[in-house]
Amino acid sequence: MKLLLAVLLLSLTACSSAPDYRSASAAGYGYSDTELGPNYHRVQFKLRGKNKAKAMDYALQRAAELTLSQGYDWFDLVEKETLVDRKTYEVTTRLSTASHHRQTSCGLLSCSSYYQPDMMPELDTTTDYTEVRIDIRLGKGVSPQGTSIFQATEVLNKMKQ
Template structure:
């Protein structure tokens, strides 16, 4: 019995090590987790990063990192994000909050021996919310379309120097 318990502990430990040692930032296999790059034209690419969890910022960072790597691999200095979308469990997420107001009424009918009485109770509901994105088991996917460039970089909040992005967003090795 002790041998079985020992083997079970060893097996569980190896499984935990195997699962935890797989890096977050990796190339996706098929439609799995990780990054993908699709060439649209010589200077345009679609980059996606898919992860499990609730950290939309991490998915965005890794998509930007892959965009920077594709830029450098193709001999360019910078890239411009021309389109960006984030999906949580395949639903597009917009960064906006929501506010709602609803009027309704409840109708209650009470019947006695001789007659019935119906009463309406008005009800108002005010709701507000901000979607903070998914749970630990959610699939988060960020999709970027980028335009590659060299030389003078456009002065835009959507323009990124590729090497600076790589330096700042590459996963830190421990």
Template sequence: MRMMRVSTILTLLLSGVLVACSSATQYQAAEKRGGYGYTETQLGKDRYRITFTGNSVTDKETVSDYALLRAAELTLQEGYDWFRLVARDNESKSRTSTSISGVNDFGGTRVYQRCGLLSCDTVVYDSPTRLSGGVASSTTRTSYQSSIEIKLGNDPMPDDAEAYDAQELASTLRRWMGQRDN
């Protein structure tokens, strides 16, 4: 009975970890530069660079919207009415992982490919076991990052397609995100 309770608790903990790993990046400050969420860097009195980094479950559009939302919030926080996009850069990073299953024999050399975010390495070593047949399967995951540079301003707002009313944009994006999350 006690062993079954421990097994159930371990199963629930593992399920919780898997669910946490498979959910989209939340709108939040990143714990560190390069982490998931937003970061901001002041470039001048009224200029900032904002970057939002999402995980492989967060789609490209959401990452871009979160960067714009942070720009709108920062604009209001700094006492300005509007911001203008000066530069925009969107990146994607793909990671492919391959797993091989099959029958092992004794003796031989083992070769496999280890892939990270930016590159893959081929590893070769002598092993007491050798894969003598099997099936390889690959999974590719893509994550997105959006960086924008903004210039803040007060009324009058320029008549420019790259200028945004911070209050209006923040309200619109929050409403849209709330509808999407429900």
């Protein structure tokens, strides 16, 4: 039982120690992007926790990388949406049919043995997450003026600091 708990704790630690900025995994944490049309993309970033600013920074970082990889200079943040949610997993204890241990009970004249199933704890955790979705339009050359226009190289330089 102690071994099982140690394995569960190590697996949780391994999940939580993964870098925040990465391509989205099966669990959905990290970035992903989809082409919506010519020069038009949706970038999503999902982060563990409730840090909206950090999730937005990572979404902008991915947007800047995407902009440069597509041969463009700047992007216009057309639309943005931020979601904060919570996933809850319950704790339960169940009898395990796979593992059991032997119990021995001795009286004055004899001993008897029997097998008892182990009680196995189920994983209990609550995870908050923040997801940012931004739609961007890519552009080349001189950019228009406005608060929704981002120079891709400037965004990446700020993220390195």
